[in-house]
Amino acid sequence: MTTSSSSLLIFVLISFVLVAYAANFNQDIAVTWGDGRGKILENGQLLTLTLDKFSGSGFQSKNEYLFGKIDMNIKLVPGNSAGTVTTYYLRSQGTAWDEIDFEFLGNLSGDPYTVHTNVYCGGKGDREQQFRLWFDPTKDFHTYSVLWNPRRIIFSVDGTPIREFKNLESIGVPFPKSQPMRVYSSLWNADDWATRGGLIKTDWSKAPFTASYRNYKADACVWSSGKSSCSSSSGSRNPWWSQELDVGSQQRLRWVQKNYMIYNYCTDTKRFPQGLPKECTVR
Numbered sequence: 001m002t003t004s005s006s007s008l009l010i011f012v013l014i015s016f017v018l019v020a021y022a023a024n025f026n027q028d029i030a031v032t033w034g035d036g037r038g039k040i041l042e043n044g045q046l047l048t049l050t051l052d053k054f055s056g057s058g059f060q061s062k063n064e065y066l067f068g069k070i071d072m073n074i075k076l077v078p079g080n081s082a083g084t085v086t087t088y089y090l091r092s093q094g095t096a097w098d099e100i101d102f103e104f105l106g107n108l109s110g111d112p113y114t115v116h117t118n119v120y121c122g123g124k125g126d127r128e129q130q131f132r133l134w135f136d137p138t139k140d141f142h143t144y145s146v147l148w149n150p151r152r153i154i155f156s157v158d159g160t161p162i163r164e165f166k167n168l169e170s171i172g173v174p175f176p177k178s179q180p181m182r183v184y185s186s187l188w189n190a191d192d193w194a195t196r197g198g199l200i201k202t203d204w205s206k207a208p209f210t211a212s213y214r215n216y217k218a219d220a221c222v223w224s225s226g227k228s229s230c231s232s233s234s235g236s237r238n239p240w241w242s243q244e245l246d247v248g249s250q251q252r253l254r255w256v257q258k259n260y261m262i263y264n265y266c267t268d269t270k271r272f273p274q275g276l277p278k279e280c281t282v283r
């Protein structure tokens, strides 16, 4: 074989590997409700959810995962999105479910979205933190990630951590670690509470509202018939399995929390007159 034909072969092989790896919504995601309002387009490269007066829409991952790093690029509803909520979360089944939440509460044109986060364990949440973003989330796609390993949950935006929920079972705080979760997303109307506590209603003359998704990536342990198998084929542990925040990431987390956090249950002493939740009392 000549050098050029063997390098061509290598090129073709590499291209195959990349194509196999590239996210494809047709393969990974099922649109589960909305009667045609959720669409997979561009050969599986783009997904859109829409909301109109009659219904919203939603999708879920085909796989269930027990730990992993899940990334999604999302472009939120532009313009006047007041009253709309775009959810993006992981959740397990049953009445004692675990859940890791991102929710994006829309707003009037020019007013900022609220990014709402929560962690549920055994059906109990009440661990809300809310943020503003440092960019307009409706202009472009941005990456929203959940890293979930046995020691911590890290919420990130474009690689910048905005929240860390540590495993503090040692002091009696429950941590999601045994129930596999699916990824879900939906776009729906919540104008009874979402924008300024329900004061601002959805402007249906602007419907349909559309949120767009690209590049779903689940670097995760897939759960199937009671067993979990992890995506790393090398046999070595996935880097996210033991990932923690390095010094630089901790600094960025503090920057976000100082400048962009607008609500933190851990400082809401009025809400917890009996004392703040235990996880709030450790650093």
Ligand SMILES: *[C@@H]1O[C@H](CO)[C@@H](O)[C@H](O)[C@H]1NC(C)=O
Pocket: 105, 106, 107, 108, 111, 112, 113, 114, 194, 195, 196, 197
């Ligand atoms: C919408 O914008 C207003 C004004 O800046 C702000 O008070 C509010 O928190 C924003 N977000 C929501 C979801 O209402």
